[in-house]
Amino acid sequence: MAHEDHKFLRPLYRRILLVVFCAGWTVFELTMGQGMWAAIAGGMTAYGAWLFLIDYKPERAKPPEET
Template identity: 55%
Template sequence: MKGGEDFFRPLWIRALIVAACAGWAVLEWINGQTGWAMMAGAATAYGVWSFLIAYEPPKQD
């Protein structure tokens, strides 16, 4: 493991990060903090794209 790049290899870790961002967005929306909800929603959308759709595990040496 070089530099922690294998940390994101398991799907459950990547899904947990996305779920945490989504939960943060919902929490902020419920509390009426629309700006923070949009920021967390954007982080969720980026996480879905980078961690679930476009993710390619690092090559093994």
Template identity: 60%
Template sequence: MQDQNHPFFRPLWRRIVLVAFCAAWSVFEFATGSPFWGTLAGGMAALGAWQFLIAYKPGSDAAADKE
């Protein structure tokens, strides 16, 4: 997740779906008895939530896309 300002991540719904998918994957892994993979997916969800929802700053040309 080096390029969080990639144009693909501009719409909020895509960022939310990405984080929700990782969180759901984590729950699935814990439910099936795989704590290692559940922890790994949970970490991905936490990192994604931080990068794409909390600390996300849209690029300078994002304002031009709204017009």
């Protein structure tokens, strides 16, 4: 099972909160004048938005059916 398929991340609100947290961290680092950390947090935000919001496939997250 891939990390993005973990059952904790199935509800949409948790995935949105994760991305919003990373975006807030990016803004915080920018306001503190830490460009490098802001770039790292911004990259995490972009990757998280792609992985958890844009490319997320709920059918991948379903557990396999038992026969």
